[in-house]
Amino acid sequence: MTHQPAEGLRARRRRELMGTISEVALTLVAERGFSGISVQEIADAAGISLRTLFRHYPNKDAIFGGRIEQREEQILARLRERTPAEPLIESYLYAIDAMVDDYMADPGEAERELRVLREVPSLRAQYLVPSPEHETDAMDEALAAKLGCATTDARLSLLRRCLVNAVLQAISTWQRADGGSDLRGDVRNLVCLFAPMVALIKNSGTLCQFDTTLAPILTSDARHGEARNDGRAGLGRR
Structure with missing residues (x-):
C-alpha cells in the first residue's frame, strides 16, 4: 500500500x-x-x-474558475471510484451527489456559485461546460472509458454538456422553489433523460454508424415535407 x-x-x-x-x-x-x-x-x-x-x-476570472475546477475535481474523483460495469448514468449521479449534499446543506453556496456561472458565460464554457474546441481533459477520458468511445467523439462532448446543463437546470428549479423541492430527485429525473442517448452511443460504434440511425427519421421528415409542398402547389394551381 x-x-x-x-x-x-x-x-x-x-x-x-x-x-x-x-x-x-x-x-x-x-x-x-x-x-x-x-x-x-x-x-x-x-x-x-x-x-x-x-x-x-x-485575475478575477481565475478566482471563480478555481472554485469551479475544485467542483469538477471532486466529481471526477468520485466518478473514478465506480466500477467500469456500472451504467454511466448511475456513476454520474453518484459522482455529483456530494455536490448536491453541499448545496442542500448550504443553499446560499449554490446561489453564489450559480450566479457567477449565469453572469460570466466564459467561465461556464471554460471550466464547467467546455466548448467543442476545448482540449481533451480528464473528465473526457473518464466518460469515454465508460462509453467505450474516443475522447474526440463529438457525441461525448454533446453528452457532457447535456448532463451538466441538466444538473444546472435542476438546481435552478430548486432555487426558484426556495429549496422546497426535492433537489436530489430533480437531478436524477433530468439526468436520467439522457440514458437513451448513452445507450445509443454505447451500442452504435462509430460516429458514422450513429448518424445512420437517424436516416429513417430524416427520410420520413423529408417525405412529409415534399407532401406538404405538393399540397401547397396544388392549392396554388387552383
Whole structure:
C-alpha cells in the first residue's frame, strides 16, 4: 500500500488562503454581482494585499474558475471510484451527489456559485461546460472509458454538456422553489433523460454508424415535407 506524502505547511497555508479568497469573492458576488466588484475589493475583504492575491490568482476570472475546477475535481474523483460495469448514468449521479449534499446543506453556496456561472458565460464554457474546441481533459477520458468511445467523439462532448446543463437546470428549479423541492430527485429525473442517448452511443460504434440511425427519421421528415409542398402547389394551381 502506497502512502501519499503529507501536505507541507506552506502548501496547506496556500490552499487555505486560496479558499478564503474564493469564499470572500463569492460573498461579494452575492451582494453586488460579478461586474460590481474589483480584484482590489476582493483583496481588501480577504485582508491581504493586491500583490499577495495576484501571487495566487492572475485575475478575477481565475478566482471563480478555481472554485469551479475544485467542483469538477471532486466529481471526477468520485466518478473514478465506480466500477467500469456500472451504467454511466448511475456513476454520474453518484459522482455529483456530494455536490448536491453541499448545496442542500448550504443553499446560499449554490446561489453564489450559480450566479457567477449565469453572469460570466466564459467561465461556464471554460471550466464547467467546455466548448467543442476545448482540449481533451480528464473528465473526457473518464466518460469515454465508460462509453467505450474516443475522447474526440463529438457525441461525448454533446453528452457532457447535456448532463451538466441538466444538473444546472435542476438546481435552478430548486432555487426558484426556495429549496422546497426535492433537489436530489430533480437531478436524477433530468439526468436520467439522457440514458437513451448513452445507450445509443454505447451500442452504435462509430460516429458514422450513429448518424445512420437517424436516416429513417430524416427520410420520413423529408417525405412529409415534399407532401406538404405538393399540397401547397396544388392549392396554388387552383
